[in-house]
Amino acid sequence: MKCKRLVTSFSVSTASLFQQRQGLLSGFPLDSLLPTPASAYPLRRVSSLQKILVQGYTTISLPFICSLLGYAVEKKVAKGKVGEKVGLPCCHEIPSTESLRNYRVYWQKNTTEVVLAYAEGKKISENERYDNRTELNMRNLTLWISPVEILDNGPYQCVVQHLKFLQNSVVPRIVCDEPVTLFITADFSEPSITAEVRSSSCESDDVVVRCSSHGGFPKPQISGVLNNASVVWNAIWVSESSISPYNVTGNLWLNVTEDTSLTCSIEYNGFAKSTSLLLKKRNDCVLPTIPPSSNVITASSIIIIVFLLAVTLAAKFIPRHVCSQCCMPQDSEEEDVKESMKTAELSKVTSETSSV
Template sequence: MWSGLALKNWFWQGLFVLHFTSLVFAQEITLKAKVGDSVLLPCCYKLPSLQALFKYRVYWQTKNSDVVIAYSKGTLLRTDAKYENRTKMDLQNLTMSIFPVKLSDNDIYECIVQELENGAYKLACDVTVVLAVVADFSKPVISADVPKDACGSTEVMVNCSSHGGFPKPRVSGILNNMSVDWQTKAAASENSLYNVTAKLQLNLTEDIVLTCTIEYDDFKVSSNYSLTPRPEKLCPRAMALGHSRK
């Protein structure tokens, strides 16, 4: 079994003279995947048959040159411990699968294929795959701090919170069909997932329907909340005045 350093040295020695060609033929693909799902990272080459693999070197690495999967002459040389039991390469179209996807898989990957011709390896193709990992935020929880003795027009602080998502979110809201701006605070936890809290101060003078929406990447999750002010005629002071006039 090759060590990581030896494997990198072996591969980069083979690629050094092909660096310029690699720059010319390099492609870039962007993919998105959710935590817990599976994802297929396409390479740029399809072998004519499974038996042809012995004529190729195939190398999947990250932008930091960390080896993910490497094959040479049909033999698996190494799978990085970070991806062990979670990655597999199709031996004909060279696609690499990752399952289950973790937040740490958010990275830039490169598939490099070399073909053996006349006793020397020549670059067949080189593709870069940008993997953007998304973690779903929880359904927002909305609450309102309403004074117990509130009556009629009342200042109310509304809170909206959600947790466990990625990337950093944006909070938007609708109040009776009008857009509102939340005071938002998003913080990353120890596992790099974000927790977000948002506050909205409003003057409660009528029935309202409020929506809090957490937007992250191309995804969003929202909740609705209703508030009804206490009618003036039911206020203790108003009722007391009514009784005194009788």
């Protein structure tokens, strides 16, 4: 967060509060108005108001004062995927002329749970849930978490105190106190699309389409595109809790009159996975048969009977007539040949007799 402008005015009660407790006047940077007692070790924040009375000190956090003065608070964000390594940036970097021995560093989650703490260069606290998964950069104080889990999702806070060593005491001064939000993502499976035809006609098919995906985080949005037009799914989300993996299923009822392209998309934390399916119109259309009327049946029967009688008569008389006309000429021709041969032989015999 950034709130660098000097304080030029306070309400009377707020100004007197700081003057009485710390002997500080308006016109100084806000950071100098935020002493933290050494007894706050490890530091623990108890409410969003963040006004804590400890050993006579009144400590009001920098975000709270910035909000009172109407200044915007810069929100830091870190993103990571389950199983990967992610770094949470801190609000202070130790100068090269100093070391971690001159500081106290507290990394907290949800303002109440200490993740990792260092004092005078030594680790003084580590949460069991983060055991062997956290590492602190000794220069820029970045908190590294690896591998990250879904439970790591949420708001964190880096609190840095600079230590001034006096003869018999250590006086801490808060250097920065800034939140950073970690957004964890777990990939969803590739969407699976299935289609079931409930009823069909020559004009259209009534189809139920289901799109499902599972195992992701956070809660996703499901969207669809049908032939370049957006469609709204009837979606159901299932998860054990708000910080558990999600399963999502969307249902869609469609009236398909032609081949149609459908795309289902699962969107989460800036990521998206999509699957497409071509819904084909069924072509096995069968027109209903209309039974013929009784008049049509009677007329058809008469026509068939007449046709059969005509065929029978034709088969009975036509072959004999043809045979009588084509067989008789052939027999007479054979007899004429025989008669001519006999005549020739008789003539030959007669001529021979005469010569003798």
